[in-house]
Amino acid sequence: MRAVALVLALLPSACSPPAPRALDIRVSCAPEGHALRQRCAVTLTDRRTGRPVERAAVSLHADMPSMPLAHSVRPVTAAPGSPAGTYHGTLELEMTGRWVIAVRIAGPVHEQVTHAIDVEQR
Numbered sequence: 001m002r003a004v005a006l007v008l009a010l011l012p013s014a015c016s017p018p019a020p021r022a023l024d025i026r027v028s029c030a031p032e033g034h035a036l037r038q039r040c041a042v043t044l045t046d047r048r049t050g051r052p053v054e055r056a057a058v059s060l061h062a063d064m065p066s067m068p069l070a071h072s073v074r075p076v077t078a079a080p081g082s083p084a085g086t087y088h089g090t091l092e093l094e095m096t097g098r099w100v101i102a103v104r105i106a107g108p109v110h111e112q113v114t115h116a117i118d119v120e121q122r
C-alpha cells in the first residue's frame with residue numbers, strides 16, 4: 001500500500017491531459033449562439049470510487065498558444081449543474097483559431113487539465 005502511494009507520488013505531473021491522478025476530468029466545449037462564446041462542461045469523477053465529485057472549485061482559463069501574451073480572457077468559475085459532478089462555464093473568446101482551455105480544480109483536490117478547441121466562424 002505504501003509502495004503504491006510512493007510510486008504515484010513520483011509520477012511526473014504533466015501539464016497536459018495525460019493521466020490526472022485522483023480525478024477523471026472530462027471537458028467539452030460548444031459554441032453558444034456565437035462562435036466566440038464557448039460554453040464548456042466539465043465532468044469530475046473520483047477515479048477510486050467512480051462517484052461524481054460535487055462541491056468542487058472549478059475554473060476555466062483560456063489562452064491562445066500561438067499568440068503568447070496577446071490575450072487576457074477573463075477566467076470563469078464553472079458552476080455546478082446536473083447531473084452531479086458536472087460544472088458549466090461560458091468563456092468569451094477574442095478571435096477564431098486554436099484556444100487551449102485550462103481547467104483548474106482547486107478543491108477538494110488540486111488538478112489541472114487542458115483542452116484544445118478550434119474556434120471557427122460559421
Ligand SMILES: [Cu+2]
Nearest residue numbers: 064067070095
Ligand atoms: Cu489570438
